Amino acid sequence: MAAGAPMKGGIGTYSYANNSQRQREEYDSAKNLIKHVLIQNLDVKSLVSSGNAFTIADLGCSIGPNTFLAMENIIDGVGEKYDIQGHNPTNLEFQVFFNDRVANDFNSLFASLPVDKRYYAAGVAGSFWGRLFPDSSICVAYSSFALQWLSKIPKELVDKESPAWNKGKIHYTGRGAKKEVVGAYAAQFEQDMDAFLNARGMEIVRGGMIVILIPGVADGVVAHSSGVALTFLESNLCDMVKESNKCRKSLRKMGVSAC
Amino acid sequence: MAAGAPMKGGIGTYSYANNSQRQREEYDSAKNLIKHVLIQNLDVKSLVSSGNAFTIADLGCSIGPNTFLAMENIIDGVGEKYDIQGHNPTNLEFQVFFNDRVANDFNSLFASLPVDKRYYAAGVAGSFWGRLFPDSSICVAYSSFALQWLSKIPKELVDKESPAWNKGKIHYTGRGAKKEVVGAYAAQFEQDMDAFLNARGMEIVRGGMIVILIPGVADGVVAHSSGVALTFLESNLCDMVKESNKCRKSLRKMGVSAC
Numbered sequence: 266m267a268a269g270a271p272m273k274g275g276i277g278t279y280s281y282a283n284n285s286q287r288q289r290e291e292y293d294s295a296k297n298l299i300k301h302v303l304i305q306n307l308d309v310k311s312l313v314s315s316g317n318a319f320t321i322a323d324l325g326c327s328i329g330p331n332t333f334l335a336m337e338n339i340i341d342g343v344g345e346k347y348d349i350q351g352h353n354p355t356n357l358e359f360q361v362f363f364n365d366r367v368a369n370d371f372n373s374l375f376a377s378l379p380v381d382k383r384y385y386a387a388g389v390a391g392s393f394w395g396r397l398f399p400d401s402s403i404c405v406a407y408s409s410f411a412l413q414w415l416s417k418i419p420k421e422l423v424d425k426e427s428p429a430w431n432k433g434k435i436h437y438t439g440r441g442a443k444k445e446v447v448g449a450y451a452a453q454f455e456q457d458m459d460a461f462l463n464a465r466g467m468e469i470v471r472g473g474m475i476v477i478l479i480p481g482v483a484d485g486v487v488a489h490s491s492g493v494a495l496t497f498l499e500s501n502l503c504d505m506v507k508e509s510n511k512c513r514k515s516l517r518k519m520g521v522s523a524c
Numbered sequence: 525m526a527a528g529a530p531m532k533g534g535i536g537t538y539s540y541a542n543n544s545q546r547q548r549e550e551y552d553s554a555k556n557l558i559k560h561v562l563i564q565n566l567d568v569k570s571l572v573s574s575g576n577a578f579t580i581a582d583l584g585c586s587i588g589p590n591t592f593l594a595m596e597n598i599i600d601g602v603g604e605k606y607d608i609q610g611h612n613p614t615n616l617e618f619q620v621f622f623n624d625r626v627a628n629d630f631n632s633l634f635a636s637l638p639v640d641k642r643y644y645a646a647g648v649a650g651s652f653w654g655r656l657f658p659d660s661s662i663c664v665a666y667s668s669f670a671l672q673w674l675s676k677i678p679k680e681l682v683d684k685e686s687p688a689w690n691k692g693k694i695h696y697t698g699r700g701a702k703k704e705v706v707g708a709y710a711a712q713f714e715q716d717m718d719a720f721l722n723a724r725g726m727e728i729v730r731g732g733m734i735v736i737l738i739p740g741v742a743d744g745v746v747a748h749s750s751g752v753a754l755t756f757l758e759s760n761l762c763d764m765v766k767e768s769n770k771c772r773k774s775l776r777k778m779g780v781s782a783c
């Protein structure tokens with residue numbers, strides 16, 4: 266997908282907080298699976314030996330409420346695993362780091378933290394394509410519906426001279442896309458994931474885990490809902506660009522410099 | 525002093541960021557002293573044994589830029605102490621937790637973090653009169669010009685039947701204040717400091733430190749600058765209350781319910 270900007274902040278009609286029902290549904294369907302993989306894979310013995318609080322990072326958290334539900338689920342899963350392995354989870358302290366880009370609305374996030382939360386909360390502003398935490402300081406790194414947003418638009422997609430020129434489009438829908446376009450997106454994704462995993466590799470403690478939810482479609486599928494939504498958005502953006510160009514032309518005719 | 529609210533956010537004319545020169549000057553005069561006490565008192569041997577990043581918390585940080593200068597100074601002091609004790613400080617990782625109340629403008633704080641900062645940054649929203657961090661997770665807790673703001677106004681100060689009634693004033697300036705008023709403020713401060721130190725006692729690691737900068741005046745001093753400023757503010761607030769009361773009275777005469 267195209268390079269992403271932070272979601273709309275606040276709690277208004279068009280805010281992410283009030284328009285993230287789909288992400289919530291996708292998360293709900295994966296909730297039990299997440300708990301299951303935590304119980305199956307966490308290495309409690311190694312984690313207990315550090316003696317520190319259990320730290321969780323949500324990378325690309327936006328402003329809630331989905332992130333709060335996800336953190337509660339992880340805490341439940343961790344508690345169950347500790348219990349299974351004979352470690353009393355009631356004395357376990359949790360610290361959650363909510364991460365998103367600097368322009369994310371952390372003020373709204375902090376203001377909507379659940380009153381009965383079972384963790385110490387902190388916000389971390391910055392790109393998850395780079396380092397965010399000290400070495401070996403995170404027990405579970407979690408990222409949901411965030412890693413599909415690339416760090417940047419591959420430059421060849423906007424270069425008319427390049428065989429990967431994407432003709433002003435903001436994404437590709439699979440079937441019918443030039444292989445050079447697909448290749449440019451894929452190469453950027455590979456580069457981004459490499460940076461992401463390298464950073465997390467340094468930050469996650471021995472015995473910890475990384476949990477990633479990321480939307481995907483099978484090769485050749487065109488009419489998936491994200492693709493349709495992006496095509497619709499693309500069409501609106503193209504109309505806006507055309508209108509703006511018309512306006513500039515009229516202004517130039519009137520002798521006014523285009524802004 | 526009276527119970528405090530977060531400082532004005534943003535970077536506008538009246539923002540804390542552009543109106544904290546006095547706090548900056550007070551900090552400048554204490555800067556070397558802070559470094560000195562860190563070098564004198566930090567127990568590097570205990571801290572090194574934990575093997576974790578060096579964590580610093582600024583409690584009541586507001587939105588900068590003073591907090592950033594203070595953190596840099598602490599990092600310098602810690603580095604010097606590690607060096608003195610034969611531990612290479614170049615590999616030491618720092619993590620700074622910027623804390624203030626939930627209504628603090630963390631968005632502005634994150635947007636103005638220095639590009640060349642030598643630490644991983646996190647924001648923590650909440651009252652420092654209670655717990656903010658897991659057990660034994662902070663190496664240096666720092667608080668500058670924040671602890672003089674009480675957690676709440678002692679109720680007897682606003683109770684006309686109480687001998688400690690403060691006659692609608694928002695503070696006391698020392699000489700001339702009733703001993704009951706002084707006593708009520710002192711009791712609240714004692715209660716707040718007790719809560720503050722209890723919380724920090726749980727959060728600071730063995731070998732760590734707490735550094736507090738707090739304004740104070742000698743007994744009987746009236747014309748200190750904070751007192752003069754608060755008396756001026758008090759006078760303005762009283763005028764505003766009188767105007768508002770006049771307005772309500774006029775509205776009532778006109779048959780309009782006062783809001």
